Amino acid sequence: MGNSFYLPRPKAAANPAGGPTAGLKRWLNAALFFLLFGVLFLFSHYGSGYQVRILNNIAIFITLAVSYNLINGVCGLLHLGPNGFIAIGAYTSALLAMSPAEKNLNFILSNVIWPLNVIQVPFAVSLIAAGAMAALFAFLISFPVLRVRGDYLAIVTLGFGEVVRVVCNGAQSVTNGPLGIKGLYPHTNLWWSWGVAALSVVVIQRLINSNYGLAMKAIREDETAARAMGVDPFRRLMLGFLISAFFSGIAGGLLAHLITTISPGLFTFLLTFNLLIMIVVGGLGSTTGAILGAALFAWGGEALRVVEQPMQIGPLTIPGIPGMRMVIFSLVLLLVILFARKGIMGRRELSWDFLFSKLAGSRRAKTPS
Amino acid sequence: MSATLFVQQLINGISLGSLYALIAIGYTMVYGILRLINFAHGDLLMVAAYAALYGMLLFSLPWFISFPLAIIATGAIGILLDRAAYKPLRQAPRISLLISAIGASFLMENLALVLIGGVPKAFHRPNCFSHVIIIGGLHIPVLTIYSPLVTLLLVLGLLYIVFKTRAGKAMRAASRDFEATRLMGIDLDRIIALTFLLGSSLAAASGIMWAMKYPQINPFMGVLPGLKAFIAAVLGGIGNIVGAVLGGFLLGLFEILIVALLPDLAEYRDAFAFLLLIGVLLFRPTGIMGEPFIE
Numbered sequence: 001m002g003n004s005f006y007l008p009r010p011k012a013a014a015n016p017a018g019g020p021t022a023g024l025k026r027w028l029n030a031a032l033f034f035l036l037f038g039v040l041f042l043f044s045h046y047g048s049g050y051q052v053r054i055l056n057n058i059a060i061f062i063t064l065a066v067s068y069n070l071i072n073g074v075c076g077l078l079h080l081g082p083n084g085f086i087a088i089g090a091y092t093s094a095l096l097a098m099s100p101a102e103k104n105l106n107f108i109l110s111n112v113i114w115p116l117n118v119i120q121v122p123f124a125v126s127l128i129a130a131g132a133m134a135a136l137f138a139f140l141i142s143f144p145v146l147r148v149r150g151d152y153l154a155i156v157t158l159g160f161g162e163v164v165r166v167v168c169n170g171a172q173s174v175t176n177g178p179l180g181i182k183g184l185y186p187h188t189n190l191w192w193s194w195g196v197a198a199l200s201v202v203v204i205q206r207l208i209n210s211n212y213g214l215a216m217k218a219i220r221e222d223e224t225a226a227r228a229m230g231v232d233p234f235r236r237l238m239l240g241f242l243i244s245a246f247f248s249g250i251a252g253g254l255l256a257h258l259i260t261t262i263s264p265g266l267f268t269f270l271l272t273f274n275l276l277i278m279i280v281v282g283g284l285g286s287t288t289g290a291i292l293g294a295a296l297f298a299w300g301g302e303a304l305r306v307v308e309q310p311m312q313i314g315p316l317t318i319p320g321i322p323g324m325r326m327v328i329f330s331l332v333l334l335l336v337i338l339f340a341r342k343g344i345m346g347r348r349e350l351s352w353d354f355l356f357s358k359l360a361g362s363r364r365a366k367t368p369s
Numbered sequence: 370m371s372a373t374l375f376v377q378q379l380i381n382g383i384s385l386g387s388l389y390a391l392i393a394i395g396y397t398m399v400y401g402i403l404r405l406i407n408f409a410h411g412d413l414l415m416v417a418a419y420a421a422l423y424g425m426l427l428f429s430l431p432w433f434i435s436f437p438l439a440i441i442a443t444g445a446i447g448i449l450l451d452r453a454a455y456k457p458l459r460q461a462p463r464i465s466l467l468i469s470a471i472g473a474s475f476l477m478e479n480l481a482l483v484l485i486g487g488v489p490k491a492f493h494r495p496n497c498f499s500h501v502i503i504i505g506g507l508h509i510p511v512l513t514i515y516s517p518l519v520t521l522l523l524v525l526g527l528l529y530i531v532f533k534t535r536a537g538k539a540m541r542a543a544s545r546d547f548e549a550t551r552l553m554g555i556d557l558d559r560i561i562a563l564t565f566l567l568g569s570s571l572a573a574a575s576g577i578m579w580a581m582k583y584p585q586i587n588p589f590m591g592v593l594p595g596l597k598a599f600i601a602a603v604l605g606g607i608g609n610i611v612g613a614v615l616g617g618f619l620l621g622l623f624e625i626l627i628v629a630l631l632p633d634l635a636e637y638r639d640a641f642a643f644l645l646l647i648g649v650l651l652f653r654p655t656g657i658m659g660e661p662f663i664e
Contacts, residue, residue, distance in 0.1 A: 078464050080471075144647045150463055151406045152650060155599060159643030162596070170636035273475055280468055323482045330476035337469045338457050 025352045036198070040190045052190060054298060056258050059193035060251050061294035063200045065278040066287055067247035070204050072276075073285035073347075074213065075240045076220030077149070080272055081157035084164035085245045087267035088137055089130035089252025091168065094181050094262055097126035106181050110172040123187040127196075127253045134249025135242045142238050149223075161269060168264040180263025181256075188258040196254060200247040205287050207243060216240055220285075277333045281343050289345030304328060373506045378629040379622070384513040386621020387520035388582070391575035392598030393605065393613035394527065395447075395568025401544035401608035402564055404463070408470040409450055411595015412477040413569050414576030417443040418586045419485060421577045422492055432495040440573040447569025448562050456558070474592075481588035492584040516578045523571060524614055531610060536563055544608060593639060597624075600646045606659025615657060620645070 020028065043055055064082065071079040095103070095112075099120050103112050111117065121129070145156050168175045175181070207213050215236040218226035223233055256262045274297065282293025307328070309320040336343060348354060392414065399407045420442050424435030454473040458466045500511045531537040539560050543550045551557050579594060580586050597620060605616025620642060628635050649656065 072464075076464065078467050144651050148650055148654065151400075151404070151467060152603070152654075154467055155406060155596075155603075156643075156647060156650060158596070159600075159646055163640040163643050166637055166640040273471065276468060276471065284464070321483055323479055323487070326479040327476065327483055330472050330479055333472040334454060334469060334476060337465050337472060338454070341461060341465055 020352050020356050028352055033198070036194065040194055044190045053258075054302060055190055056188060056193045056254075058295050058298040059190070059197040060254050060258065061275075061278060061298050062197040062291050063193075063247055063251040063254070064275055065282070065290040065294040065297075066197075066201055066204050067244040067251070068275045069279045069282075069285070069287060069290040070208070070240050070244045072279055073283075073290070074208055074220065075216045075237055077237065078151075078154040079157045079241075079244075080154050080269070080276075081159075081161035081164075082244075082248050082275055083267045083269060083271040084157075084161035085134040085138065085248040086252035086255065086271060087161075087164050087168055087264070089134045089249025090256035090262050090267070091175055091181075091252075092133040092249070093123075093126040093130035093253025094184050094256045095174075096121045096129055097123050097187065097257070098181070098184060102183060106179075106183065107173070107176050108179070109177065112176075113173045116174070123185075123192075123257065127250050130253035131246040131250040134252070135246040138241050138245030139238070142241050146234055146237050146241070158269065158272075161267075161272060165264050165267055168267070175264070178264060180261060180266075182261045184257050184260040184262070186257060186260050188254045193254055193258070196247075196250055200250075201287060201291065204243065204247070207240075208287065212236060212239055273333075274329070277329055279343075280333060281336055283343035283345035283347065285347040286343075286345040286349055288350035289343055289348075292344055292350075301325065374629070377507055377509075378625050380507070380509060380513055382622035382625035383618060384516050384582075384621070385625055386618035387517040388575045388579055388594070388617075389598045389601045389621050390614040390617025391520055391523065391571045391578075392594060393602040393617045394524070394610055395572045396599050397602040397605070397607055397610060397613040398540075398564050398568045400602070402540065402547070402561060403455065403466075405455065405466050405470065406599060407450075407455075407568075408467070408595075409454070409474040409477055410568070410572060411591035411593075411598070412474050412481075413443050413447060413572040414579055414591035414594060415481060415586070415588060416446055416477070416591075417573035417576035418492065418580035418590065419481065419490075420573075421580065422490065422586065425493060436577055439577060440570050443573035443576070444566045444570040447565040447572075450569075451561060451565045456561075478588050478592070485588065487588060489585040489587040492580040492586050494581045494584055498581055512578070512581055516582070519574065519578065520614075523574060524610075527567060527571070527610065530567065536560065540564060597642045600642045603646060604649050604656055606656030609656070609658045612656055612658030619657075 040055075043051060047055070064086065068079070068082050071077050095116050096119065098106075100118055103117060106112075141157075141160055145153060145160070148156060169178050171177070208216075215226065215231045218229065218231055219233050219236060227233060259266075278293035278297045279290050280293070281296060282291070283289030304325045307320065307324045308322050311318040311320070392411065395410050395413075396407060399405060399410070417439050420439035421432075421435050424430045424438055425432060428435075430438070450473060454469045455466060458469055494512075498512050498515065502509045502511060502514075531540060539550065539555045540563065542553070542555065543557060543560050547557070550560075575594075576591065579590070583590075598617065601616035601620040602613045603616070604620060605612030605614070607613075623645065624638060624641060627641055628638050
């Protein structure tokens with residue numbers, strides 16, 4: 001990709017009055033990481049199993065939402081097939097990290113094919129392989145997918161997700177069919193999930209702020225104009241597609257080793273729908289928005305369990321309504337897209353510059369000169 | 370494969386295709402005017418099936434009253450869907466409209482799940498649709514004959530409306546140039562409502578026949594037929610009603626015959642339609658009857 005110099009490098013953000021300097025921001029970032037480290041340390045030692053589970057969920061959702069947002073928010077393509085990439089990652093990681101003996105226990109109807117029946121690799125390697133496998137599939141389907149735009153792209157990617165699920169169901173000797181794979185070792189802990197989440201946020205944020213990211217945004221705003229400026233949409237979008245799939249695949253591997261049982265039914269369009277809610281509520285095109293959306297979704301999903309359980313108010317017992325959570329989620333998505341299309345963050349980022357300018361603004365408001 | 374079996378599969382394919390065709394028309398009409406994949410369109414099948422079933426069960430209506438009522442109700446829900454989920458977004462970016470459509474689809478499915486429950490319900494097929502005709506070794510359920518006939522009648526009626534009436538002329542104009550049509554003083558909201566009414570009613574007719582063909586109905590029954598019908602619409606050339614009908618029949622035949630010829634691949638049946646879609650988009654993105662792209 002030697003011709004990436006046609007776009008001016010993004011200038012360092014002009015220092016707004018009272019804004020933080022680059023040095024200060026570096027310190028603040030380090031402090032943030034240290035804070036995250038401390039919180040994770042506390043929870044991994046003193047948190048309940050339930051709390052750890054939620055935190056793991058949040059981290060995996062963050063990885064998924066941030067990488068999904070790269071395509072939907074930054075590149076402006078309505079990609080509806082991340083469930084396919086997550087499934088590919090989950091199966092790849094699960095099959096590679098499991099011992100051959102355990103695999104034989106799982107595969108009852110048909111034996112697992114060579115070379116899966118003899119190899120076992122460390123968890124970390126299986127995660128990288130999961131990402132690589134997802135990226136490979138992304139590369140293969142990007143040729144038909146990136147030829148089309150808009151609704152067609154949506155339906156082709158949706159079809160891809162469906163095909164992956166159907167193949168997972170049918171390919172007995174690779175995926176064990178509808179029975180799925182059970183008894184995975186719970187490798188995923190807070191360090192793995194949050195480590196991957198942090199890595200994906202940093203990598204994708206750096207990509208968005210690079211020339212490549214600028215080109216992607218240019219394509220989103222006006223593809224014809226971007227083309228006229230010398231941007232090759234196919235290559236830029238392909239890059240975004242591959243990186244997004246890579247992290248989705250890794251997150252799939254983490255997910256598999258968190259819940260320890262995977263089956264094709266886990267990776268339906270519903271998974272994509274949930275990711276879509278996260279990034280729409282957070283604000284399409286904003287990485288911090290995607291993070292907020294993922295955290296809100298994980299928290300909200302737990303908080304809303306109330307509506308599905310019977311409630312006791314005084315002498316009155318209100319029966320829980322099973323399935324009500326999904327109704328609420330669909331309503332939230334509809335209401336946000338109809339009445340607050342920008343979501344929480346819009347396309348802004350919750351950066352130090354942004355925070356400082358807000359602070360400075362409120363200070364000015366309080367002390368009129 | 371014996372000749373009898375082949376003819377049998379051919380008939381099955383045409384019957385399935387006629388159902389796809391009816392759904393595909395709704396997609397193609399809405400797409401022609403709003404440039405939107407109405408993701409919730411497939412769920413109207415489910416609405417119609419439940420409405421028809423409950424008309425017969427709860428109100429003990431005979432089928433020839435319950436079915437038309439279900440079709441009218443579904444048409445009304447189609448208009449409501451447009452008013453609630455799509456109309457506020459006419460000026461919004463396309464991606465918002467699509468997300469709204471996905472949200473509406475999930476809302477309908479999950480509302481049905483909460484209200485009716487996820488257990489599949491048996492659809493009581495009226496007796497007159499249960500006969501099987503046996504001709505020279507061929508087993509042909511009468512339904513298999515009726516559904517292409519009903520489809521043919523409905524399509525002829527639709528073509529009359531679209532090509533011979535003033536409202537139809539306005540619809541065709543709107544699909545050519547939305548803004549210019551508005552400038553000509555045509556009330557586009559009424560035209561869009563009519564489009565949704567017609568498309569949803571046809572989907573409802575298809576949904577009821579679907580429920581009689583596969584008499585187990587559940588809140589998610591419309592998803593896969595909906596997606597496949599969209600593929601049929603693309604195959605035929607999106608925006609073109611005759612193309613959608615043709616695409617529907619072709620897709621039905623393709624699915625049945627590929628499973629009949631390669632029974633080992635039966636498990637992958639649902640994947641073929643999408644592979645076909647990718648093939649069409651790669652080699653002839655405008656479909657069979659579509660006009661060449663104007664960029």
